[in-house]
Amino acid sequence: MPEIDLNLLTALDALLAECSVTRAAQRLGLSTSAMSRTLTRLRHVTGDPLLVQAGRYMVPTPYAAKLAENVSQTVFSARTLLQPPGEAINLATTERSVVIRANEGFIDLCAAPLLQEIRQVAPNMQLLFASKSDKDVQALREGKIDLEIGVLGTNAPELKTRLLFSDRFVGICQKDHPLLQEPGITPERYIRFPHVVVSRKNKQWGPVDTALDVLGLRRKIVMSVPSYGCAINLIRHSDAIGLVPFTVLAWSDPCAEINYFELPVPTPPIKVSAIWHPRMHADPVHQWVRETIVKVSRSEFSRHTRAVLEKANVK
Structure with a gap:
């Protein structure tokens, strides 16, 4: 062979x-x-x-x-x-609750297939999603949460991470928005319209603003909202421009009323990771939950990416 x-x-x-x-x-x-x-x-x-x-x-x-x-x-x-054998577990009979801190985008993307996977493999387990109001590392250190999903927001050296997928920001606007009526979205045309931003803490400066600042340009931000769902609903009914991760377009199904476009300035990728404390690293149940989340999230990210591209007729 x-x-x-x-x-x-x-x-x-x-x-x-x-x-x-x-x-x-x-x-x-x-x-x-x-x-x-x-x-x-x-x-x-x-x-x-x-x-x-x-x-x-x-x-x-x-x-x-x-x-x-x-x-x-x-x-x-x-x-x-190639690693020493760990404690054997029977997932079919394991009773355990795992607390996961994640934002609504990840929950919308992966919760349903995760539920299906757990019901089939570990029916006595619970996944308890906690709201992501901050990225405080103490919750992981103190065991208040078992796993965090999102962009690493700390330099705490002891934390373990596993990349799930890399997303990116795209712009959104009404389907007949003046921005789309001319070919080529330049930075100058991009900042000509009002902007809506998404921030849990009313933060109004992000990667796109950093890139624009290099060019001596600045957006006019007229409103800040706490979720991407709120932003999408606002964009549907106004001439404002929004900024969302690409995957949000799939679960929100906005393509009939709004269009997305590539940003006219470069922004770094959104690296969505699973983050946990070392004390949970060798725990067999935690390992299974982590690997299940990796498998499901990557599968759903690929599926949703294809769905958005198909809706937009991108070959």
Whole structure:
């Protein structure tokens, strides 16, 4: 039998999580050219492009999205074989509550498939989602929450993290908005209209403002709201412009009334991770919950990305 290079699985896991050759290379400590060659090998082995260009970004093919549902678990299982055996658990009879702090976007994205997975594998377990009013690390340290989902907002050195997926910000406006009537959305045209921002603490400065500031430009922010759902409803009924993560477009189903557009300035990716305290790292139930969340979130992110692109007729 021909030898199988299992390192390709690790590379595929990183590529499907990041949807970027550069970021996947950084994650594995490789050069961009080395990761690009690895992607070429993966395409040859699988007979599928795996990641294709969509504007300035790369998106997974349907085959790659299907692979993503299994590759992360396969990599985890392979690594587990090289570690000391842990305590055996019977998930079918395990009674346990796991407290997860996450925002509404993640809950809308993943709660339903997580519920289905738990009912099938661990019917006596509970996932208790707590509201994400802040990113205070003490809640993890003190055991008030078992797991946090979101962008790492602390430099606490002891915390463990696992990247779930990389999202990005896009602009939204009414379908017939004047901004869309002319080809090419420039920074100057972008700031010409009023803006609505989403912030739990009325924060009015973000990555897009930093990028605009470099150009000597500034948005006119007319309102701050606490959730993306509120922002979308406002955009539907006004001439204001909003800013949301790309995945929000799928669960909010706004495409019939509003359009999204790529921002005219670069912004860093939104790296959504699972974050936990080291004392829970070897706990077998916690491990299973983490891996289940990784599998479900990556699958749902890929599925929702395809759904939004299909709605917008992006090939």
